[in-house]
Amino acid sequence: MTEVKGIGVDLAQISRLRRVVERWSDRFLRRVFTQAEIAYCRQRRDPIPHLAARFAAKEATLKALGTGLSMGVKWRELEVRRERGQAPTMVLTGRSEAIARAKGASRVLLSLTHDGDYAMAQAMLVGDLPDAGAGHNT
Numbered sequence: 575m576t577e578v579k580g581i582g583v584d585l586a587q588i589s590r591l592r593r594v595v596e597r598w599s600d601r602f603l604r605r606v607f608t609q610a611e612i613a614y615c616r617q618r619r620d621p622i623p624h625l626a627a628r629f630a631a632k633e634a635t636l637k638a639l640g641t642g643l644s645m646g647v648k649w650r651e652l653e654v655r656r657e658r659g660q661a662p663t664m665v666l667t668g669r670s671e672a673i674a675r676a677k678g679a680s681r682v683l684l685s686l687t688h689d690g691d692y693a694m695a696q697a698m699l700v701g702d703l704p705d706a707g708a709g710h711n712t
Contacts, residue, residue: 582696
């Protein structure tokens with residue numbers, strides 16, 4: 575059985591992210607995204623909508639954690655991974671992982687989309703409850 579520990583949603587404007595990337599380039603990308611995220615997005619015809627979806631995913635996950643970028647959490651501790659043919663996943667490390675574990679969460683369920691000038695993400699922090707019947711003799 576699974577229990578929801580937090581939920582977050584975020585909407586990112588693709589044109590705004592495009593302007594930020596044009597102005598700050600790799601400096602911004604390296605501060606917010608992991609090397610794997612940057613490489614994944616750069617394989618796309620237009621990387622910006624994919625980066626915007628990942629930015630929204632990080633914001634949504636921070637909301638689900640209930641921390642924002644406080645309590646020592648850093649952007650790169652939240653990494654969106656996507657294997658071919660699979661749904662995207664959010665991998666937490668460092669302080670973000672510790673905070674999730676303290677809340678009783680074991681994983682983040684993630685949904686991403688982008689259309690027109692917007693990218694959106696929903697993140698759900700979930701933890702597995704022990705089976706109520708486990709360990710009991712009947």
